[in-house]
Amino acid sequence: MNHKRLKRRSSRESTRxxxxxxxxxxxxxxxxxxxxxxxxxxxxxxxxxxAEAIERLNYRxxxxxxxxxxxxxxxxxxxxxxxxxxxxxxxxxxxxxxxLSNFLSNLDYTLDVQxxxxxxxxxxxxxxxxxxxxxxxxxxxxxxxxxxxLETLQRLxxxxxxxxxxxxxxSPNVVIISQDDSSGGKQLGQYLLTKGIRSLLFxxxxxxxxxxxxxxxxxxxxxxxxxxxxxxVIAASERYEDVQRVLKEHLGKRAPDAIxxxxxxxxxxxxxxxxTAGLRVPEELKIAGFNGFDVWRYTTPTLTTAVSPAYEMGRxxxxxxxxxxxxxxxxxxxxxxxxxxxxxxxxx
Amino acid sequence: MNHKRLKRRSSRESTRxxxxxxxxxxxxxxxxxxxxxxxxxxxxxxxxxxAEAIERLNYRxxxxxxxxxxxxxxxxxxxxxxxxxxxxxxxxxxxxxxxLSNFLSNLDYTLDVQxxxxxxxxxxxxxxxxxxxxxxxxxxxxxxxxxxxLETLQRLxxxxxxxxxxxxxxSPNVVIISQDDSSGGKQLGQYLLTKGIRSLLFxxxxxxxxxxxxxxxxxxxxxxxxxxxxxxVIAASERYEDVQRVLKEHLGKRAPDAIxxxxxxxxxxxxxxxxTAGLRVPEELKIAGFNGFDVWRYTTPTLTTAVSPAYEMGRxxxxxxxxxxxxxxxxxxxxxxxxxxxxxxxxx
DNA sequence: TTGAAAGCGTTACCAC
DNA sequence: GTGGTAACGCTTTCAA
Numbered sequence: 167m168n169h170k171r172l173k174r175r176s177s178r179e180s181t182r183x184x185x186x187x188x189x190x191x192x193x194x195x196x197x198x199x200x201x202x203x204x205x206x207x208x209x210x211x212x213x214x215x216x217a218e219a220i221e222r223l224n225y226r227x228x229x230x231x232x233x234x235x236x237x238x239x240x241x242x243x244x245x246x247x248x249x250x251x252x253x254x255x256x257x258x259x260x261x262x263x264x265x266l267s268n269f270l271s272n273l274d275y276t277l278d279v280q281x282x283x284x285x286x287x288x289x290x291x292x293x294x295x296x297x298x299x300x301x302x303x304x305x306x307x308x309x310x311x312x313x314x315x316l317e318t319l320q321r322l323x324x325x326x327x328x329x330x331x332x333x334x335x336x337s338p339n340v341v342i343i344s345q346d347d348s349s350g351g352k353q354l355g356q357y358l359l360t361k362g363i364r365s366l367l368f369x370x371x372x373x374x375x376x377x378x379x380x381x382x383x384x385x386x387x388x389x390x391x392x393x394x395x396x397x398x399v400i401a402a403s404e405r406y407e408d409v410q411r412v413l414k415e416h417l418g419k420r421a422p423d424a425i426x427x428x429x430x431x432x433x434x435x436x437x438x439x440x441x442t443a444g445l446r447v448p449e450e451l452k453i454a455g456f457n458g459f460d461v462w463r464y465t466t467p468t469l470t471t472a473v474s475p476a477y478e479m480g481r482x483x484x485x486x487x488x489x490x491x492x493x494x495x496x497x498x499x500x501x502x503x504x505x506x507x508x509x510x511x512x513x514x
Numbered sequence: 515m516n517h518k519r520l521k522r523r524s525s526r527e528s529t530r531x532x533x534x535x536x537x538x539x540x541x542x543x544x545x546x547x548x549x550x551x552x553x554x555x556x557x558x559x560x561x562x563x564x565a566e567a568i569e570r571l572n573y574r575x576x577x578x579x580x581x582x583x584x585x586x587x588x589x590x591x592x593x594x595x596x597x598x599x600x601x602x603x604x605x606x607x608x609x610x611x612x613x614l615s616n617f618l619s620n621l622d623y624t625l626d627v628q629x630x631x632x633x634x635x636x637x638x639x640x641x642x643x644x645x646x647x648x649x650x651x652x653x654x655x656x657x658x659x660x661x662x663x664l665e666t667l668q669r670l671x672x673x674x675x676x677x678x679x680x681x682x683x684x685s686p687n688v689v690i691i692s693q694d695d696s697s698g699g700k701q702l703g704q705y706l707l708t709k710g711i712r713s714l715l716f717x718x719x720x721x722x723x724x725x726x727x728x729x730x731x732x733x734x735x736x737x738x739x740x741x742x743x744x745x746x747v748i749a750a751s752e753r754y755e756d757v758q759r760v761l762k763e764h765l766g767k768r769a770p771d772a773i774x775x776x777x778x779x780x781x782x783x784x785x786x787x788x789x790t791a792g793l794r795v796p797e798e799l800k801i802a803g804f805n806g807f808d809v810w811r812y813t814t815p816t817l818t819t820a821v822s823p824a825y826e827m828g829r830x831x832x833x834x835x836x837x838x839x840x841x842x843x844x845x846x847x848x849x850x851x852x853x854x855x856x857x858x859x860x861x862x
Numbered sequence: 863t864t865g866a867a868a869g870c871g872t873t874a875c876c877a878c
Numbered sequence: 879g880t881g882g883t884a885a886c887g888c889t890t891t892c893a894a
Contacts, residue, residue, distance in 0.1 A: 182644065226642060228644050230578045230587065231578075239578065252612040253612060255609055260602045261600065263627075279611075294575075296575065297589075
């Protein structure tokens, strides 16, 4: 008896009321309290007694106990493998997480976020222990590493949604949600053709990232058919300074009719580089980017961009996972969401 | 026997190996497996047998069971009360969450995110059930509602960190972390005085948000002493169009020497409004904002801004919570982190 | 409508 | 080093 109390106090949590504490105080059985808490029918008198006891003891059900009993966690895990400690600053990721978290919150599911460096991916608690009913993963980093991660995820034997991944999954447990970057590239290319460009410079980061390759391929495919002169230049990173450095060198030669950057923030950097070099945008040179998050709106002129459905991707992941949990299988295999062209001032 | 198996299969999860499954396969007791898993000393032979069984059965420890047994969850909850479903898009919030999540991930803690509308705050699972050892909360919305939320949080009897809140907490369980917005306003004011301004327009959203009041008060206090003409104009919201609308009306009269906006994105909108009105920035009019997240860098000219330590605030919250969990009490009461002035081109 | 018992997967606490 | 036992808080099952 006393023993019990002592044990509980030894934990870090201050002692918490349990179902039986409430039952004892209300003078009913634990089951009655449990029924009350879960909205099952309970006698009118008992009802009042129990409600009062709960209030007085400040009782809240213990999710671990319930989860253990039911093998249901009402929680989805999200692992983000990224070298940047501030991974959520990436607007793609933050929108995606918003969409996911929102959808799950509405269904009273919780989202469990864990960021991890690609190297330590396999040791992430969220993967080595079981605490979620399903998982989502955003993998950044080198292709070979990502492939290992995918295999790790497949072995888990849990429903998993992956984002923006190039690999096909061979497991019925794994679904991949992507955006149609290739179409984004094509739309941008077709639009620029209507502006009569004859040469184009594509600026991309060194990074091994499949979305960017798809953007470039889509763009190139359209422009090649029209025999537009297509060149690619690689910046050390997505960072402002790196883009400006590489462009400064390049603009010294002969300026192209248009610059398309792999992301809007790179496009913004390119824009400044051009303006600094005395090139008028869009009159002498058109500029466009990808993503459509926020940057486009703050530049002068505003940017033309292929808008990413990041928020929708997160939301969609939530839908798929919940459907999978409820019905036992994913309603679809891989999903590709559309990208939309948004015209700004930077392409005249 | 069979009965057991059937029960397990009836749950949504596909059947998962447990400690005793591993024990049985390895021909040892459950305790030995448990010891192995947790890195306690285990005989060399046994070690191999157990490792193999774990691999073969794809065993992963169940967090609910461990949590129940130990009353430790290794998980911190974060509730965000916000009307915007895409709450994480707010760069202040996303940075804060990055900092928090990162710190926790390094200690193998998980972060449990739940967004909720202010009206439904009290019903958020994360508050009504116990599944985390500690909580963080970001409260948006009307002051009276926020005050209720604070009371809810205090009643929880769990360690709680709140951000950017105006109320003082009377509970030893609750710590509030803020940024020194008032100082940010003063720094900006002092700097602008060195530029010789004689009149200033402060642009703020209608929103009832304490940070903004502190910014305004800090700014005003410095400028009042120097008898600078100080006016405030209120935009319907933080949104681009709302800021531009309200400024267009105002600039029609007599333009001030400087405009300071409550946030950088509002400052960016103000900047465009001024440029559209034919005012040269910074020559005829200086502009500055608050936050320093990303916007400042994309505008032309770049913005002078008071930089928010949002990432640090999240990190700090993690530190305080972990200290609290380990030592039983918070090492400090309320915390105010410094804001730093960053000079851009918009103030000449 | 209410209650008693059993068990979910794990670990602390002894014994051996 | 190893293993048996009991308990964490809850809900399903079955009986009253």
